[in-house]
Amino acid sequence: MEDNNVTPDAITYNxxxxxxxxxxxxxEAKEIFDEMLKRRISPSIRTFHAFFRILRVKEEVFELLDKMKEQGCNPTIETYIMLIRKFCRWRQLDEVNKIWNAMVEDGIGHDRSSYIVLIHGLFLNCKVEEAYKYYIEMQEKGFLPEPKTENMLQAWLSGRQVTEGQVTDLEHNQLEHGSPKKNVKPIPSKFDKEKDFLREPETRSVTREGGFSFWEK
Incomplete structure (x- = not known):
């Protein structure tokens, strides 16, 4: 490039x-990135996002996030949303919480888009009660929920109320008549109920239409 009197910049390297x-x-991408740093050309947000999209190990993600800050390239709301989505796909919810908290530590407030991505990610990882908690928090902050998000959680809430009524009746019956008989189904756990709800065709259809199909990943 320099032989043709072209001085490379961040756009060129990107x-x-x-x-x-x-x-x-x-x-090969890392070699070019290292060359970029040797030439004292500051990587841009696009540079780091390109790497974030292909990383497959959580340690590498956090190392790159640290390097990003060292280079004076502050993560944006889009950076954090990308990472929340990535860790939700990997079903690494502890890392999702780390990223969510890091947003506040870095002075980036949680906006409507970040709430929607987090809620969908929790929902599809069978953490429906936690997703509902953030859904309420989102509304309390004045953010309008996405219609599909609202439909999913309201459907779950309605189903939970019905199921809890059925479970209560079953519990009373078992207390009155002793231990359950062989033909009586065991009381489902909260996780089982949420997992069964997520398997419903209607639920899967809504999540796929919303662009959050994590099922096969």
Whole structure:
């Protein structure tokens, strides 16, 4: 590039790094990234996002997040939403909580989009009660819920109320007549009830339409 009197900048390097990352040529992308730093060219938010999209190990994600801050490139709300979505797909909810808390520590408030992504991620990881808690918190902050999100959680809430009524009757029956008979179904756990609800065709349809189909990942 310099032979043609073209001085490379962040845009130039990003144009090389992004397609390499997209094609999973991570080693080549890292070489160009290292060259970029040696030339004292500051990586942009696009540079880091290209790497975040292809990382597959949580330690690497947090290492890159630290490096991003060291380079003076502060994570944006889009960065954190990307990472919340990634860890939800990996079903690593402890890391989701770390990212959610890091947003506040870095002075980035939780907005409507981040709530929607978090709620969907928790919902699809069978953490429906926790998702509902954030749904209420979202509304208390004045954010309007996404219609599909509201439909999913309201359907779960209605189903839970019906199921809890049935479970209460079953519990009373077992207390009155002793231990349950062989043909009496055991009382389902909260996790089982939530998992069964998430398997309903209607629920899966709504989540797929919303662009949050994590089922096969």
């Amino acid at each position: 144009s090389l790094i992004k397609p390499l990352c997209k094609n999973r040529k991570i080693d």
